[in-house]
Amino acid sequence: MHKREFLRLGAAAGLSLGLPGAAHAQARPGVLRVAMTAGDIPLTTGQPNQGAEGIRFMGITLYDGLTRWDLSRSDRAAAIVPGLAESWTVDPQDKRVWTFRLRPGVRFHDGSAFTADAVVWNLDKLLNKAAPQFDLPQATQGSLYTGGIARWRKIDASTVEITTKVVDAVLPYSLASVFMSSPARWEEMGRDWNKVAQKPSGTGPWRLESVRARERAELVRNPDHWDTARIPQSERLVLIPMPDVNSRVAALLSGQVDFVEAPPPDAIPRLRQSKMQIVTNVYPHIWPYMLSFEEGSPFLDVRVRRAANMAIDRAGLVSLLGGLAAPAKGMVDPGHPWFGKPALDLGYDPDRARALLAEAGFGRDKPVKARIIISPAGSGQMQPLPMNEFIKENLQDVGIAVEFEVMDWETLRSRRRLGAAAPENKGRHGINNSFAYWDPDIGLIGPASRFMKDSGFNWGDYYNPKAEELAKAAKQEFDPVAQNALLGRLHEVVVEDAMWIFVVHDLNPRALAPNVRGFVQAQSWLQDLTPVVVA
Structure with a gap:
C-alpha cells in the first residue's frame, strides 16, 4: 500500500459508526x-x-x-x-x-x-x-x-x-x-x-x-x-x-x-462541514523514537542515528496528518528559547542517509535491523499506527529494517520507565513515546544526562560528556535568561549527536x-x- 494512503484507512466509514446510548445524545x-x-x-x-x-x-x-x-x-x-x-x-x-x-x-x-x-x-x-x-x-x-x-x-x-x-x-x-x-x-x-x-x-x-x-x-x-x-x-x-x-x-x-481529543486528520473536513470547531496551537511536544545505547544496539553508531533522522520525509508526514503537525528539527521547536543554533540539519536527505549507512558498513544487502516498541493509541501519540507505518517505509527505503512490537499505552510507559537495560527490554532498540518539553528536566536535562538517570527520562542511557556538563550547568542556573542560553547549547549538542529520532511536533488538535x-x-x-x- 502506498504510504500516502495510511491515514485514509476506514476514516469515512468510521464517521458513520453508531454508539450505544443514543438516547442521551443531547447534553x-x-x-x-x-x-x-x-x-x-x-x-x-x-x-x-x-x-x-x-x-x-x-x-x-x-x-x-x-x-x-x-x-x-x-x-x-x-x-x-x-x-x-x-x-x-x-x-x-x-x-x-x-x-x-x-x-x-x-x-x-x-x-x-x-x-x-x-x-x-x-x-x-x-x-x-x-x-x-x-x-x-x-x-x-x-x-x-x-x-x-x-x-x-x-x-x-x-x-x-x-x-x-x-x-x-x-x-x-x-x-x-x-x-x-x-x-x-x-x-x-x-x-x-x-x-x-x-x-x-x-x-x-x-x-x-x-x-x-x-x-x-x-x-x-x-x-x-x-x-x-x-x-x-x-x-x-x-x-x-x-x-x-x-x-x-x-x-x-x-x-x-x-x-x-486528537481528531484524525481525514475527519477534519467532515467535522468542519458539520460546524465543529477545530482548535490547534503550538505547544511543547515532540513525537520521537527514543534510542537505545545498550550493547548490541545499531544506534550506538552516530552515523546510523543521523541516517535514521535523514530518512524521514517529515513534510510528507505532515501532509498525511492534514497539516496538524510541524516537522521536527530537533527535540524542541525552532521558535522555542531552548532551540539554540544547531549546526547539523537532520532534515530529509535519503541520499545522505544511504551514504552514512554505507560508511557504517550497511547497505542494500546488509540492512540495519532494529526492533521498536510502539503503541496503537495513548496520550499525545497522535495517529501512531499509520505514522509508524509511514516511517517504517521511509527507513526501509534507505536500508533500515524496522520491526514493531505493539503494546498498549500504559504497558509501553512501564517499559519506558524500566529503561533499555532492563531484561524486559532486551533486544529492543527504540521506543516510540511522545514526549513533552514543558520543563527543562523533562525536555532536555533528563533525556540528555546520566546524573538524572533515576528520573526515567533517559530511556536508552545516552551519554555525551559535553551534554552532561551543559545539563548540570542548566540545572544549577537560577537566572532564566542564562538558563535558557545553556539549554540552547545543550539542544545543539543533542541535535548534532542525533540523540533520538526526532519526527514531528504535534499541533495539539x-x-x-x-x-x-x-x-x-x-x-x-x-x-x-x-x-x-x-x-
Whole structure:
C-alpha cells in the first residue's frame, strides 16, 4: 500500500459508526462531555496515570500542586505561577534548600484544612516507603517529578522546607505535577487507597462524584475553590475513555460528546462541514523514537542515528496528518528559547542517509535491523499506527529494517520507565513515546544526562560528556535568561549527536461542538477546562 494512503484507512466509514446510548445524545445544560484518547479512567487518588492526559483530566481538575501552570492564554508559552504555595525562596547559602509559604484558608473537598502537615504527609505518600500512607501506584507515577527531592519538613503550620539532592533550579516546574490528597479522607476510608479512589478529596476546581473503570468519570463543580477565577463555569464534567479515533469522531458528530481529543486528520473536513470547531496551537511536544545505547544496539553508531533522522520525509508526514503537525528539527521547536543554533540539519536527505549507512558498513544487502516498541493509541501519540507505518517505509527505503512490537499505552510507559537495560527490554532498540518539553528536566536535562538517570527520562542511557556538563550547568542556573542560553547549547549538542529520532511536533488538535464556548487552548501539554461551557 502506498504510504500516502495510511491515514485514509476506514476514516469515512468510521464517521458513520453508531454508539450505544443514543438516547442521551443531547447534553443537559451545564454538562461538558469529553472523549479522551486514554483507554481507561486515570488514577483518581492524587497522582494520575495515563501520561500527561491523566494529569490534564484527573490531576489539575481534582487537585492542586504547590505550583501550577498558568493556562489562561494562548499567545505565549504557559508559565509556572504560585499554586497552593503563594511564594517560595531559595537559601542563598545552600541553594538546595527551598522554603514554601502556603496559601492560607485552603480546604480539601472534604472540608479539612490544607496545612504544612498535609504537604509533609503527601510527600511521605510518594517518597517514604515506611509511611503508612505510602502508595506504590502513586509513587510510580509521581517519580517523574519527585526524583530530585531529598528531604522535606514542616517549619510551621503554613511553611514547608524542601531540600533537593542537588542544586535544582527547575524544582517549581516539577512541583506543579505533585498533587495534594487529603489525609483526612484517607483516614475516613479506613486507610485504604482503593476505597479513596472511589471518593477522593483534593483541593482542585472539580470534585469527583462517580467513576466506573473504562467507562466514565463524572466530576462536579467545586464552588469553594480557593482561586475564584478558576471556579468551573460548567456544573458537571464527564470524562469518557475512547482510544479509538473513529469512535471519538462518531461520538462528536452524533452529539454524544461535546469535546474530542486528537481528531484524525481525514475527519477534519467532515467535522468542519458539520460546524465543529477545530482548535490547534503550538505547544511543547515532540513525537520521537527514543534510542537505545545498550550493547548490541545499531544506534550506538552516530552515523546510523543521523541516517535514521535523514530518512524521514517529515513534510510528507505532515501532509498525511492534514497539516496538524510541524516537522521536527530537533527535540524542541525552532521558535522555542531552548532551540539554540544547531549546526547539523537532520532534515530529509535519503541520499545522505544511504551514504552514512554505507560508511557504517550497511547497505542494500546488509540492512540495519532494529526492533521498536510502539503503541496503537495513548496520550499525545497522535495517529501512531499509520505514522509508524509511514516511517517504517521511509527507513526501509534507505536500508533500515524496522520491526514493531505493539503494546498498549500504559504497558509501553512501564517499559519506558524500566529503561533499555532492563531484561524486559532486551533486544529492543527504540521506543516510540511522545514526549513533552514543558520543563527543562523533562525536555532536555533528563533525556540528555546520566546524573538524572533515576528520573526515567533517559530511556536508552545516552551519554555525551559535553551534554552532561551543559545539563548540570542548566540545572544549577537560577537566572532564566542564562538558563535558557545553556539549554540552547545543550539542544545543539543533542541535535548534532542525533540523540533520538526526532519526527514531528504535534499541533495539539481538538474538535469541539458548535455550542462549546470559553475554551482557551494554551501553549501547554495541559489545558484548563474551568472556563468552558456548553451553550
